[in-house]
Amino acid sequence: MKTIIYKIVKWLCSMRPINKGTILIIESSFPSGSNTRPLVQPLKQNYDVDVYPSEEIFFDRHTTTDYIKYISALLKMSSYEVIISSHGINKLNPKQTMIELWHGIPLKSMMYMEHDSRIYDPEGFNTDYLITSSKLESTLLAACMHIPFANHHILGSPRTDYLLQQKDNNITDQFHDFDKVLLYVPTYRTGYQNRVEGDGALDLILDERFIQYIEDHSYLLVVKLHPLEENEIHTIVHTPHIMFLTNEKLLESHLDFYQILYQADLLITDYSSIYFDYLLTNNPIVFINQDFKQYSEVRGFLLEPYEHWTPGENVTTTAEVIQAIQRAFDQDDYASERERLKNIFFHHQDGRSVQRVVNLVEEIMKK
Known part of the structure; x- marks a missing residue:
């Protein structure tokens, strides 16, 4: 029954007339490193732009009311001339143009590069333009998403412009009270495909020895967990040398995390693809991989051996981190x-990726 309803809805969406000059941006990451947010204001200068949080369109459906709301959202979505997303959304109206920005250079296995074929999308992705930062990223995403290279455009990721333009703000102003700023950003472990993909290393970072170390050196540790894992912080830390940077704090300051990222003197991470973007700052990186065996078996990596692609010390204990x-x-x-x-x-390192994507949209609108 669901399959039949979906085919009917897909047909209805394909029949929707297109409102010329309109753009729908589906926002999935703000304020935790959005690849779509930087495009909003530049595109609004010349086009009719709407921004929908992804949860307004794609959400769990349990009741008839939920399904009516969902179908209504799909029909509305199918009337825009251009759709821009960052999380692999398919268009239902072939008259539309879909631009996929994706949300990070992939290190970990995903989609068609997973071991479990049940994860594969039988319909695949029908995006018209996939924006990447390099030929290597295109190669990785082509393997994972089965999007032909003819649809790829190496324009750079809009979010990285924040790292290269570097403007102070009301959060980074607080960093000047410390000699160094360390940033801990672990990967998301507990939600993808409903799996637990490792143990994480927050306990190593909040160890008394590490806290003593940063206090002795007048360092600030900024901890940024995945938004869906922020509630996992159960340890109460009584020191001004640790800042838990949450989505709520970023929203209060009207900032995206990437407007903070460039200010860190050193990044501590594990398997998060954020470290690729952080390379643009030219600052050091430390990799914690105490659960490497478990993570490799459950999720796996696109780039191996892991040590070859991680340009920093690989550590497993608090003492080694220090x-x-x-x-x-x-x-x-x-x-x-x-x-x-x-x-x-990174083929482009000039802080003008937003402008290149805007130029592409303008070319599409002229056709």
């Missing part, structure tokens, strides 16, 4: 390796 940070500031042995990978993953 030592790696100190060595990174004292001698920074991985600077040339970060530079090498930066040039592989």
Whole structure:
């Protein structure tokens, strides 16, 4: 029954007339590193632009009212001339143009590169334009999404313009009270495909020895967890040297996380693709991988061996984290390796990716 209803809805959507000059931006990441948000104001200068949070269109459906709301949203969505998304959304009206920005250079296995074929989307993706930052990112996404390279455009990710333009704001102003700012951003572990993909390392970071270390050196540790895992913080830390940066705090300041990211003197992460973008800052990175075996078996990686693609010390204990940070500031042995990978993953490094995507939209609108 669901299949029949979906085919009917898809047919209804395909019959919708297109409102010329209209753009729908489906927002899925703000304020945790949005690839669509930077496009809103530039595009609004010349076009009729609407921004919908993804949860207003795609949500769990249990009642008849839910399904009516969902179908109504799909029909409305199908009247825009251009749709821009960052999380692999299919268009239902072939008269539309779909631009997919994606939301990060992939390190981890996903979609068609998963071991479990039940995850594969039988319909595939019908995006018209896939925006990437390099030929290598295109290769990775083509393997994962089965989108032919003819649909790829290496224009750069709009979110990275924040890292290259660097403007102070009301949160980063607080950073000036410390000698160094360390940023801990772990990957999302507990939701993709309803799996638990590892243990995380927050306990290593909130260990008394690490807190003592950052206090002794007048460092600030900024912790940014995935929005769906922010409630997992159960430890109460009584020190001004640790800041938990939440979505609520970012929204209150009207900021995206990428407007903060460039201010960190060092990034601590694990398997999060954020470290690729952080390469544009030329600052050191430390990788915590104490659950590497479990993560590799459950999720897996696109780029192997892991050590070859992670330009920083790989550590598994609190003591090793401290030592790696100190060595990174004292001698920074991985600077040339970060530079090498930066040039592989980023064809453009000029802070003008937003403008290139806007130019593409303008070309599409003229056709």
